[in-house]
Amino acid sequence: MLAAAGDLLLAEGMAGFTFERVSAISGASRTTLHKWWPSRGALAAEAYFRTVESTLAFPDTGDIAADLTEQLLAFVRLVTGTTAGRVIAELIGSSQTDPELAAAYREHYSAPRRALAVAAVEAARDRGQVRVDVDAEAVVDQLWGACYHRLLIPDQPLTEAFARTLVDQLVHGLRTREITPS
Amino acid sequence: MLAAAGDLLLAEGMAGFTFERVSAISGASRTTLHKWWPSRGALAAEAYFRTVESTLAFPDTGDIAADLTEQLLAFVRLVTGTTAGRVIAELIGSSQTDPELAAAYREHYSAPRRALAVAAVEAARDRGQVRVDVDAEAVVDQLWGACYHRLLIPDQPLTEAFARTLVDQLVHGLRTREITPS
Structure with missing residues (x-):
């Protein structure tokens, strides 16, 4: 069901993403959908997460700069090379005025992904x-x-070169290279 | 007129910000407002910019780290200590699906403010x-x-301590302090 919902979301964005359409393509009744998700925004956030999850695994080669670069590039490619970028922008946009969507977005997407990156940086520190x-x-x-x-x-444009510059x-x-950090 | 519109926006957020309300408090006719601004979002973006502009001047003490910290702290105080934070979040949120608002936001707010920070960093480089x-x-x-x-x-929370950590x-x-950057 979430896979079907995710496909619909990536194909049409939030504008075409309704309980009625998800019910039609997934076979789940609207009553069932409403039972599990309080709003279409909450359903969209979870469907988005399940759909892109596999492309955003965090590498661990033991070289933190390389791993951060690789994961950031995967993210940039996803949001610039597919419709996922427009969808995630709409989800974040709608979450500013939809508390249920905001909660679902944080629970299913942003918080777990943040935790993976934090763990990688802390392992590098250790x-x-x-x-x-x-x-x-x-x-x-x-x-x-x-x-x-x-x-x-x-x-300014979101590009792979920008991602490499960030890392x-x-x-x-930013300090001048000749000066040793204090 | 923009000052009155900005006061309304900060008091009530986007939910209470309509051409009708702006007309009532400013005395400008709705026809006039529609002539100059293609949408309420575009009007809101410009009103927001005019209202917060004076609090976001960029300092120039000759010490780039101090100047960046000071300006970032002024921004954090504005968006966490006043209703401006909720308003700007709603403006950015709405801009994901409102091209006229997005264009007005970039023209009147984000692009000029970005240019000020870029100029400060480039001066520090020089x-x-x-x-x-x-x-x-x-x-x-x-x-x-x-x-x-x-x-x-x-x-995660947006705090003054966070702003200082960013700078x-x-x-x-991020490198270990004992190692000289290559």
């Missing part, structure tokens, strides 16, 4: 690859958050 | 305070974009 006082949660905002910023407010600038810092 | 190959546009996404990420998808991690980088 291996001595990043500074001991790293704020792993803030790293997520400075990499993925930066990409969402360009997705939602497209003043480079954050890992190495 | 003074030798940051690396010569700095991508100033990406810096905006790694500081302000990171804050918008927490505003729009509140998995610290980006300026100094």
Whole structure:
């Protein structure tokens, strides 16, 4: 059922995503759908997560900069190369005025994905690859958050080169290379 | 007129922001409003910008880390300490499905503010305070974009401590302090 709902969502965006359409293509009754999901937004958030989950696995090669780059590139390719980008932008947009969608989005998508990235950064810290006082949660905002910023407010393009720059600038810092960090 | 519209927007959010209400409080006729703004979203974006503009001036003390921190803290205080945070989240949310609002938001708010931050970073680069190959546009996404990420998808809190961490991690980088950057 969620697979069918996810296909509909990616094909038509939120505009064509209704309980009626999901019921028609999945065979589940509207009563059943309403029983499990409080709103079409909540259903859309969970369907989106299930559909893109497999493409967003977090690699672990032991090299944190390489792993962050690889995962960020996979994310950028998903949101720029498929209809997933428009759908996720609409989900985040609608979540600003739909509390049930916002809760479902965080529970099924953003919180678990954030946790995977935080765990990877903390493992790198424990291996001595990043500074001991790293704020792993803030790293997520400075990499993925930066990409969402360009997705939602497209003043500048969201590209693979941009993703690589994000990792480079954050890992190495902005200071002039000749100066040793204090 | 824009000042009156901005006051209404901050008081009631997008839900109470209509051409009719703006006409009633400003004295401008609805015909006039429609002539100048193609949609209520476009009017809201411009009214928002005019209202918060003065609180978001970019400081220039010659110390880029201090200036970035000060400006980012002013932004965090505005969006967490006043109703502006909810309004800007609703404007960005609505802009995902309202092209006229999206265009007005970029023209009157996000693009000019981005340009101010980019100019500050490039001036710091020319003074030798940051690396010569700095991508100033990406810096905006790694500081302000990171804050918008927490505003729009509140998995983690948007605080002044977070803003300070963003600048610290980006300026100094994530690498272990004992290792000199290559």
